[in-house]
Amino acid sequence: MTQRIQTMNGIPKAFKALLALGQEVEASGRxxxxxxxxxxxxxxxxxxxxxxxxxLDMHTRDAIKHGEDTRRLLLLDAWRETDLFTEEERVALEMTEVLTRLSDTQDLPDELYERAMKVFNEAQYQAVVWLIVTINAWNRVNVPARPKLPKHNA
Known part of the structure; x- marks a missing residue:
């Protein structure tokens, strides 16, 4: 693969701002x-x-550290086909898909918004939306750079 310019730290103030945004969004969610x-x-x-x-490497490891079940992680891409995820998780995952594919979906459908309002309060809903925005920003910084994965002990 072609070696790429590493964009993550290329503009230090932007990196720090995105990092701070992510930390604030997560803290607000919790x-x-x-x-x-x-x-x-x-x-x-x-x-x-x-x-x-x-x-993916970072957040699957983080999820496992927080007690997530490996089976659920392995089946996450097919979450609709299982009964392993709660209603709250299912709504958040569907929101994630819709907002990540916004150029295709164009909007968060009213029906999905209404389901979200049944499982999330206003602060939770806002945190979920902001987290989706933030992780998409991180993905868009990292994907074109193709950063090497850190070495981990298996």
């Missing part, structure tokens, strides 16, 4: 009562869609 595993599932699902290996 403060609103969104489970950390759900936050990780959102990041993983968007990163699957965007084919961001760096983010």
């Amino acid at each position: 403060a609103a009562g969104v489970d950390q595993i759900l936050l990780e599932l959102i990041k993983i699902r968007a990163s699957q869609i965007n084919a961001c290996a760096f983010c």
Whole structure:
């Protein structure tokens, strides 16, 4: 593969701002009562869609550290075909897919918004939307750079 310019740290102030944004969004989500595993599932699902290996590596490891079941991670791409995910997770995953593919979907459908309002309060809904936006930004910084995966002990 062609070696690429590493864009993640290329503009340090932008990197720090995106990092701070992500930290603020996650903290707001946790403060609103969104489970950390759900936050990780959102990041993983968007990163699957965007084919961001760096983010997939990071967030699957983070999810496991927070107690996520490996089976659910292996089946995340086919979440609709299983009964392994809660209604809250299913709504968040569908929102992630719709907002990550916004050029195809054009909008968050009213029906999905109404389901989201049944499982999330306003602060949780906002945190989910902002997290989807943030992970998509990270994916778009990382994918064109093709960063090498960090070395991990198996």
